[in-house]
Amino acid sequence: MAVDWDERTRALREEVLRLRETTGAVIVAHNYQRDEVQEVADLVGDSLALARFCAASPKTLVVFCGVHFMAESAKVMSPDTTVLLPEIDAGCPMADMVDEDGLRAWKAGHPGVAVVAYINSSAAVKAESDIICTSSNALAVVRSLGAKEILFLPDCNLGAYVAQQIPDVKVHLWPGFCITHNRVSLADLEAAKHAHPDALLLAHPETRPEIWRQADFVGSTKQIIDYAAASPAKKFLIGTEMGVLWKLRKDSPDKTFYLLAPGMVCPNMKKITLRSVRDALLETKYRIEVPEAVADGARRALERMLAVRA
Ligand code: SF4
Numbered sequence: 001m002a003v004d005w006d007e008r009t010r011a012l013r014e015e016v017l018r019l020r021e022t023t024g025a026v027i028v029a030h031n032y033q034r035d036e037v038q039e040v041a042d043l044v045g046d047s048l049a050l051a052r053f054c055a056a057s058p059k060t061l062v063v064f065c066g067v068h069f070m071a072e073s074a075k076v077m078s079p080d081t082t083v084l085l086p087e088i089d090a091g092c093p094m095a096d097m098v099d100e101d102g103l104r105a106w107k108a109g110h111p112g113v114a115v116v117a118y119i120n121s122s123a124a125v126k127a128e129s130d131i132i133c134t135s136s137n138a139l140a141v142v143r144s145l146g147a148k149e150i151l152f153l154p155d156c157n158l159g160a161y162v163a164q165q166i167p168d169v170k171v172h173l174w175p176g177f178c179i180t181h182n183r184v185s186l187a188d189l190e191a192a193k194h195a196h197p198d199a200l201l202l203a204h205p206e207t208r209p210e211i212w213r214q215a216d217f218v219g220s221t222k223q224i225i226d227y228a229a230a231s232p233a234k235k236f237l238i239g240t241e242m243g244v245l246w247k248l249r250k251d252s253p254d255k256t257f258y259l260l261a262p263g264m265v266c267p268n269m270k271k272i273t274l275r276s277v278r279d280a281l282l283e284t285k286y287r288i289e290v291p292e293a294v295a296d297g298a299r300r301a302l303e304r305m306l307a308v309r310a
Contacts (some may be wrong), residue, residue, distance in 0.1 A: 001292050002309065003118055005036065009036055009274065012036075012274040012278055013039065013040055014062050014275055015278050016040045016277050016278050016281065017040060018067060018127075018261060019278065019281035019282065020040070020042075020063075020281065023061055023281055024059065024060070024061060024261035025059065025061040025062065025063050025084075025281060026042045026043075026057055026059040026061070026062050026063070026082045027040055027041045027042050027062075027063045027065065027277065028041055028043045028044075028045075028050050028053060028054065028062060028064055028065065028066075028074075029041035029043070029044045029064070029065035029066065029067040029254045030044075030045070030046070030047070030050065030065065030067075030070060030243070030269065031221040031222070031225070031241075031243055031244045031247060031273060032047065032066075032221070032241040032242075032243035032244070032266050032269040032296065033065045033066070033243055033269055033270075033272060034243070034270060034272070034273065034274075035109075035243075036273075036274050037065050037245040037256070037272055037273070037274060037277060038065075038243070038246050038247070039063060040274065040277065044247060045222060046134065046135070046136055046221045046222040047070060047073075047119045047120070047134045047135070047136075048119075048134040048136040048137055048169040048220070048222070048310075049136075049222060049250075050064075050066065050070060050074070050307070051073055051074070051077065051119065051134070051302065051305075052306065053072035054073075054077055054081075055078065055306060056077055056297075057078070057081075059081065060080065060081050060082060060083065061081070061082045061084070062074055062078070062081055062082070062083045063084045063086060063197050063220070063277060063280050063281060064083055064084065064085055065086060065272045065277060066085075066090070066269070066272075067090045067091055067092045067095075067268050068085060068088075068090060068091045068092065069091075069092055069095045069119070069120055069122055069123075070119075070220060070264060071083050071084075071085040071288045072122065072123045072288055072298075073119060073123070073126075073286045073298070073302060074122055074288075074292055075116060075289070075290050075295070076126075076290055076295045076298045076299050076302060079111070079292075079295060080239065082119060082284070082285060082287060083288045084280045084281075084284065084285060084286060085280075085286050085287075085288055086272045086273075086276035086277050086279065086280040086286070087272050087286075088224055088285075088286040089271065090269070090271040090272055091145060091268055092120055092178075092266070092268060093119075093178075094120050094154055094155060094176050094177060094178045094179070094206075095122055095125075095181050096110065096122075097122045097154045097156065097174075097175075097176035097177070098121060098125055098153050098154040098174055098176055099124070099125065099301075100122075100124040100125055101126070101127050103115070103125055103128045103129070103153065104128060106151060106153075106172075106174065107128070107151065110149075112147050113147075113150060113151050113172070114130045114131070114145050114147045114149075114150050114151070114152070114275075115128065115129040115130045115131075115133075115151045115153070116129065116130065116131055116133055116138075116141060116142060116145070116148070116150050116152050116162075117129035117131075117133070117153055117154075117301065118132070118134070118135075118138070118153065118154060118155050118158060118307065119132050119133065119134045119305075119307070120131060120154065120155065120178075121153065121154055123290045123294050123295060123298040124146050124298075125153075125154075126295050126297070126298035126301045126302065127293075127294045127295075127296075127297025127298045127300075128177075128297070129153075129301045130145075130301060130304070131144075131145065131301055131304045131305055131308075132301045132302050132304070132305040133204055133305060134144065134220060134305075135158055135204065135219070135220035135221075136219070136220040136222060136223060136276070137163060137226045137305065137310035138158060138161070138205075138266065139163050139165050139166065139310075140309065140310040141305055141308050141310075142162050142166055142169060142171075142282055143166060144250070144307040144308045146172065148168075148169060148172040149169065149171075149172070150170075150171055150172065150283060151172045151174070152168060152171050152172065152173055152174065153173075153174030153176060154174045154176030155174075155177060155178065155206055155301055156173040156174060156175055156176060156177055157177055157178075157181065157182065157205060157206050157207060157208055157209065157212075158205045158206055159171055159173040159174070160209045161205040161209070161212060161218065164209070164213075169183075177206070178206040178266075180202055180206075180243070180263070180264055180266045181206035181207045181208075181239075181240065181241075181242055181264070182206070182208060183261070183263055184207050184211055184259075184260055184261045184263075184264065185208075186210055186211070186262060188261035189210075189211055189260065189261075191212065191235070192237050192258065192260050192261065194260050195258075196235060196237060198229065198235055198236070199233075199235035199236050199237045199256075199258060200215075200216040200217070200233045200236050200237070201214060201215045201216050201236075201237045201239060202215060202216065202217045202218075202224045202228060202236055202237070202238055202239060202240075203215035203217070203220070203229060203239030203240070203260070204219070204220050204239055205218050205219075205220075206216075206222065206240070207239050207240075209240065209262075211239060211260075212239070215239065221240055221241075221244050223243060224238065224240060224248075225247050225248055225251060227243060228248055228252055228255065228257070229251045233255075233256070234254070234255050234256060235257075235258070236248075236255065236256070236257050236258070237258050237259075237260050237273065238257050238258065238260060239260040239264075240264065241264055241265065241266050241269065242259050242264050242265050243252065243266075243269060245257055245259065246284060261278050267305070
């Protein structure tokens with residue numbers, strides 16, 4: 001789909017692409033990034049795709065357009081690579097809802113129970129966990145453990161989805177959530193269905209259970225994009241952050257996509273702009289560092305996840 005960028009955006013875009021060339025950097029962007037940032041990326045994807053890409057990339061300089069825990073995971077997987085986060089305060093409120101001390105205390109109350117951490121967590125929390133999952137592979141990861149009981153954190157909505165899909169596993173939930181997805185209410189859903197009665201609902205499992213239970217399809221951003229492209233349907237209600245609309249419309253220009261609720265915008269993801277990507281490349285900032293002991297523990301849990309075939 002052709003996009004009409006204004007002159008300033010086009011000039012910045014050219015500058016970023018030139019700097020990408022001269023620095024030998026690779027730019028990766030999450031599906032929730034601004035359209036113009038996704039446009040300059042070598043890879044746009046969900047957390048799992050970006051984690052796999054960074055683990056396999058031979059590049060020594062990565063500009064990570066996402067939030068802090070994502071850049072941290074890239075650094076953990078590629079310790080010799082310089083990983084830059086263009087806006088150092090682009091964090092994830094959900095990841096901040098649990099820290100390593102809280103997790104240690106939770107584990108102490110459930111001795112011997114495996115810990116599954118959503119990738120939306122700090123490296124220090126990952127290091128205290130047995131295995132990591134993303135919204136793409138959460139079911140496969142939990143099944144791979146063969147456990148009767150797990151501790152799942154920090155997203156209680158994704159954890160509830162896992163519990164519903166794998167009822168023979170007892171899932172203990174940490175009370176964390178994504179502020180962007182969790183705010184969607186039943187009233188929002190009813191209004192959207194009323195306005196677009198013939199649209200299919202594709203929902204991210206970070207939405208509340210009362211939302212994803214009514215969805216025609218539940219999946220990660222990539223799974224939602226793939227589902228919409230393959231579906232014969234022409235209209236979709238999209239129950240995840242608005243950034244995915246760029247790829248949905250690019251991949252399926254003949255289809256119509258409506259955001260499930262107007263507030264589905266992650267302010268942290270939107271902090272990164274073409275200007276901050278340009279400045280990151282010019283000034284080699286902001287470098288993400290992870291202490292070695294923490295990185296070793298987090299890498300073990302991430303590698304265990306990457307070995308699971310979804
Ligand atoms: S969309 Fe939600 S989970 Fe994703 S970075 Fe933003 S606050 Fe965190």
